[in-house]
Amino acid sequence: xxxxxxxxxxxxxxxxxxxxxxxxxxxxxxxxxxxxxxxxxxxxxxxxxxxxxxxxxxxxxxxxxxxxxxxxxxxxxxxxxxxxxxxxxxxxxxxxxxxxxxxxxxxxxxxxxxxxxxxxxxxxxxxxxxxxxxxxxxxxxxxxxxxxxxxxxxxxxxxxxxxxxxxxxxxxxxxxxxxxxxxxxxxxxxxxxxxxxxxxxxxxxxxxxxxxxxxxxxxxxxxxxxxxxxxxxxxxxxxxxxxxxxxxxxxxxxxxxxxxxxxxxxxxxxxxxxxxxxxxxxxxxxxxxxxxxxxxxxxxxxxxxxxxxxxxxxxxxxxxxxxxxxxxxxxxxxxxxxxx
Numbered sequence: 001x002x003x004x005x006x007x008x009x010x011x012x013x014x015x016x017x018x019x020x021x022x023x024x025x026x027x028x029x030x031x032x033x034x035x036x037x038x039x040x041x042x043x044x045x046x047x048x049x050x051x052x053x054x055x056x057x058x059x060x061x062x063x064x065x066x067x068x069x070x071x072x073x074x075x076x077x078x079x080x081x082x083x084x085x086x087x088x089x090x091x092x093x094x095x096x097x098x099x100x101x102x103x104x105x106x107x108x109x110x111x112x113x114x115x116x117x118x119x120x121x122x123x124x125x126x127x128x129x130x131x132x133x134x135x136x137x138x139x140x141x142x143x144x145x146x147x148x149x150x151x152x153x154x155x156x157x158x159x160x161x162x163x164x165x166x167x168x169x170x171x172x173x174x175x176x177x178x179x180x181x182x183x184x185x186x187x188x189x190x191x192x193x194x195x196x197x198x199x200x201x202x203x204x205x206x207x208x209x210x211x212x213x214x215x216x217x218x219x220x221x222x223x224x225x226x227x228x229x230x231x232x233x234x235x236x237x238x239x240x241x242x243x244x245x246x247x248x249x250x251x252x253x254x255x256x257x258x259x260x261x262x263x264x265x266x267x268x269x270x271x272x273x274x275x276x277x278x279x280x281x282x283x284x285x286x287x288x289x290x291x292x293x294x295x296x297x298x299x300x301x302x303x304x305x306x307x308x309x310x311x312x313x314x315x316x317x318x319x320x321x322x323x324x325x326x327x328x329x330x331x332x333x334x335x336x337x338x339x340x
Contacts, residue, residue, distance in 0.1 A: 096210035104192030124204035181269035196259035214305030241275035255291035
């Protein structure tokens with residue numbers, strides 16, 4: 001072997017070692033040691049092109065995107081990304097009270113999820129969710145009589161909607177969009193001005209107030225907000241109605257929290273329910289079920305506001321300097337106990 005061939009072989013060897021090292025690191029970040037995953041904080045989130053300009057929001061007044069230079073505070077289409085410190089909570093509260101709003105909060109508690117999570121979810125919501133505003137809780141369950149009695153504050157009500165128990169937990173997740181659409185077309189849509197839809201296996205740990213309100217609201221997924229677009233777990237199977245090509249996608253949104261006006265949520269839930277029906281007719285199922293379809297919808301119709309991971313955080317990720325005040329915390333996942 002000539003000296004030149006030896007040199008080429010050495011460079012090829014280094015190249016493939018770097019490839020393997022990169023793939024191994026990504027694997028550890030995605031599925032491995034929490035300590036290794038902390039390396040993702042070094043992945044830049046990007047900068048807000050509007051950060052030097054004052055942004056105005058109908059529910060928070062003047063926003064200060066420059067107050068959090070270490071994180072991304074707006075999207076490419078001009079929607080704010082709400083982090084602690086860029087808004088004044090007192091102004092947001094005043095704006096909401098002047099509008100005389102009623103906020104709906106929906107949650108599905110089916111099977112063992114009811115006993116395991118619902119009481120704490122509702123009790124902590126009373127402490128932190130839209131405090132000082134009128135709130136209507138909508139609990140969807142197959143066992144209305146088992147819904148716990150929770151002391152409610154003035155101007156806050158609890159409704160219970162009976163649903164059928166699905167054969168698989170995946171079907172509970174996907175059927176949610178259809179049932180929400182029906183509710184939004186009925187009493188929920190008449191009672192509330194804005195609605196948030198949340199998973200039950202989490203609890204409130206800080207003020208979740210009117211700063212979160214907008215025509216349509218998406219939640220940055222706590223496990224994916226640092227990742228570049230091509231690594232985000234969008235549905236890529238072209239047979240699915242939720243599919244996005246590899247060159248498409250903005251952020252990866254978490255289906256544990258989404259919201260908006262009644263009209264906007266009717267559009268979202270109608271889109272997702274129809275897309276899920278199309279997939280079933282084709283014999284396919286999106287990898288992340290209704291969350292995959294929600295991400296497709298928000299790619300087609302951009303959200304008016306994006307909530308930072310502070311609004312729905314996982315303690316399993318650990319402490320991060322950029323997460324100042326978590327508002328919702330994931331419960332420990334006990335799938336073997338609650339799924340069927």
